Amino acid sequence: MLRYIARRIASLVLSLAVASVVIFLLVEMVPGDPATFMLGTGAQPDTLAALRAQLGLDQPLPIRYAHWLGAVLSGDLGNSFTYKTPVTGMILDRMQVSLPLAVMALALAVLIAFPVGLFAASRRGRVADTTVMGMTQIGIALPNFWFAMLLVLLFAVNLRWLPAGGFAGWDQPVAALRSLLLPAVALALPQAAILSRVLRSALIDTLDQDYIRTARAKGLTRGQTLRRHALRNALIPVLTIMGMQFSFLLAGAIIIENVFYLPGLGRLIFQAITQRDLIVVQSAVLVLVAAVILVTFIVDLAYAAVDPRLRAR
Amino acid sequence: MKWTLILGAILAGLAIVAAAVSFVWIPYDILGTDVPNKLQPPSAGHWFGTDQYGRDILSLVMVGARTSIAVALVAVGIGMGFGVPLGLIAAANRGGWVDEVIMRGNDLIFAFPSLVIAILITAAFGPSAVNAIIAIGIFNIPVFARVTRGGAMPIWTLDYIRAARVAGKNRARISVEHVLPHIANLLIVQGTIQFSLGILAEAGLSYVGLGAQSPTPSWGRMLAEAQTFVTLAPHVAVIPGLCIFLTVLGLNLLGDGLRDALDPRLKVMRT
Numbered sequence: 352m353l354r355y356i357a358r359r360i361a362s363l364v365l366s367l368a369v370a371s372v373v374i375f376l377l378v379e380m381v382p383g384d385p386a387t388f389m390l391g392t393g394a395q396p397d398t399l400a401a402l403r404a405q406l407g408l409d410q411p412l413p414i415r416y417a418h419w420l421g422a423v424l425s426g427d428l429g430n431s432f433t434y435k436t437p438v439t440g441m442i443l444d445r446m447q448v449s450l451p452l453a454v455m456a457l458a459l460a461v462l463i464a465f466p467v468g469l470f471a472a473s474r475r476g477r478v479a480d481t482t483v484m485g486m487t488q489i490g491i492a493l494p495n496f497w498f499a500m501l502l503v504l505l506f507a508v509n510l511r512w513l514p515a516g517g518f519a520g521w522d523q524p525v526a527a528l529r530s531l532l533l534p535a536v537a538l539a540l541p542q543a544a545i546l547s548r549v550l551r552s553a554l555i556d557t558l559d560q561d562y563i564r565t566a567r568a569k570g571l572t573r574g575q576t577l578r579r580h581a582l583r584n585a586l587i588p589v590l591t592i593m594g595m596q597f598s599f600l601l602a603g604a605i606i607i608e609n610v611f612y613l614p615g616l617g618r619l620i621f622q623a624i625t626q627r628d629l630i631v632v633q634s635a636v637l638v639l640v641a642a643v644i645l646v647t648f649i650v651d652l653a654y655a656a657v658d659p660r661l662r663a664r
Numbered sequence: 665m666k667w668t669l670i671l672g673a674i675l676a677g678l679a680i681v682a683a684a685v686s687f688v689w690i691p692y693d694i695l696g697t698d699v700p701n702k703l704q705p706p707s708a709g710h711w712f713g714t715d716q717y718g719r720d721i722l723s724l725v726m727v728g729a730r731t732s733i734a735v736a737l738v739a740v741g742i743g744m745g746f747g748v749p750l751g752l753i754a755a756a757n758r759g760g761w762v763d764e765v766i767m768r769g770n771d772l773i774f775a776f777p778s779l780v781i782a783i784l785i786t787a788a789f790g791p792s793a794v795n796a797i798i799a800i801g802i803f804n805i806p807v808f809a810r811v812t813r814g815g816a817m818p819i820w821t822l823d824y825i826r827a828a829r830v831a832g833k834n835r836a837r838i839s840v841e842h843v844l845p846h847i848a849n850l851l852i853v854q855g856t857i858q859f860s861l862g863i864l865a866e867a868g869l870s871y872v873g874l875g876a877q878s879p880t881p882s883w884g885r886m887l888a889e890a891q892t893f894v895t896l897a898p899h900v901a902v903i904p905g906l907c908i909f910l911t912v913l914g915l916n917l918l919g920d921g922l923r924d925a926l927d928p929r930l931k932v933m934r935t
Binding site for chain 2: 362365366369370373374377378380381488489491492493494496497500501503504508598599601602603605606609610620621624632636639640643644
């Protein structure tokens with residue numbers, strides 16, 4: 352087990368290191384000098400040079416990377432070029448929207464997928480199974496941002512049950528949850544479709560095992576066997592997919608946040624791109640990528656804890 | 665023939681035919697505006713209605729299909745062009761350091777949230793259809809590499825491969841002449857799935873303004889532009905979204921149908 356954890360930690364560190372280099376280099380390639388952007392095109396050359404020196408832009412690339420990485424590791428992501436406020440604070444603020452949104456979406460996806468997957472597996476090969484699986488194909492093919500627009504049209508514009516966009520803030524918890532509900536549903540449905548298909552096929556694989564036959568022979572009903580024996584064993588691949596989905600939901604929220612004008616990390620990235628606030632883009636993307644890599648790492652460890660065969664590899 | 669294959673081929677075929685026909689004919693000019701007729705609902709004159717500039721939505725959707733299909737197709741080409749050789753090399757050197765380097769490199773790319781990096785790439789190099797292709801294509805590479813390696817590995821243990829080695833063929837030649845034809849079906853099915861994912865990704869990037877730029881119509885950008893008018897004229901948003909949805913659904917069904925028709929044992933990746 353220790354060897355497995357050590358290998359996973361090594362790969363985690365390597366992934367984070369490569370991610371930091373890629374993100375740093377990509378942002379370096381963005382046309383437009385932040386100093387020129389901050390001072391405008393009419394700035395005096397010596398003022399520009401002074402600001403470039405102050406921002407460290409006159410240093411060679413590896414030095415700039417080392418400085419940046421050192422600061423990032425100490426929790427200092429620098430100051431926004433546009434707002435002149437610490438980027439760490441801005442990102443933490445936005446995480447208060449993005450993180451609950453991803454958690455809500457995953458919870459919804461699980462709530463939908465489990466009954467659907469169980470139902471389809473218990474009726475495998477029958478009309479009900481084919482119908483449910485056909486419906487999941489629809490869920491997978493739905494572009495979530497389009498589905499989000501349709502949800503707004505129905506639940507916000509026509510029925511007026513939920514807000515069409517914006518975020519109320521956590522000082523009003525009910526209103527905040529209401530503003531996250533439609534975006535969470537839009538994110539969750541395609542993921543629920545994928546998860547229910549994975550759960551169904553994992554359950555069907557498990558249902559062919561001898562111990563299931565034994566359980567049935569003992570007199571357990573089909574439903575009892577499914578819930579007590581098959582589901583528990585089918586959970587391993589399902590958990591892996593759920594981990595991947597959480598990462599996807601964190602990153603996938605970028606577009607949905609734009610549909611609903613939610614002040615999350617995704618919207619921050621887009622605003623920063625249009626404002627050429629490179630330090631914010633760099634830091635927000637880094638945080639997002641690091642979060643995704645970390646979640647994958649945690650899922651890998653959880654997976655090994657559940658399935659001893661993996662540890663032995 | 666299974667119904668999934670037929671329905672999938674019809675839906676995906678519709679988008680491809682619409683794109684192909686748009687090169688020679690579209691109902692109305694898409695560059696000209698007709699403001700007095702803006703946001704008209706579907707009618708006999710305009711089957712899909714008109715947009716906020718009075719342009720015919722059917723014509724826009726037909727030309728937009730070109731962008732979606734071209735971006736997704738070239739992105740699959742990039743993925744296959746780099747991923748398949750990498751997968752073949754890894755399988756030919758299975759267990760060796762070359763295999764290890766290729767597969768760990770793949771794992772690294774997999775660890776990245778593709779959408780975020782695609783956004784960063786298009787932000788760094790400027791929003792355009794070409795940069796969207798590159799951004800989507802890069803993330804297709806590890807998928808094809810992994811699927812190719814997975815499909816090729818068992819083939820290397822077969823007797824006729826041993827016979828080919830005894831006959832003096834080197835690994836590269838065996839990979840191309842004997843292994844590749846065996847995994848062609850697998851690659852076709854995976855290609856269909858990546859094609860559908862590419863269409864979704866292109867639509868997403870264009871929706872946030874990082875894909876095809878004006879005046880090139882694209883389904884994603886049509887949706888973004890429609891967002892402001894969705895309450896006044898829902899069809900402006902419903903139709904391009906429906907086009908994306910039906911094309912992706914068609915390609916997914918086609919992928920599943922092809923998998924069952926070609927070889928039900930095929931193991932494809934759904935990412």
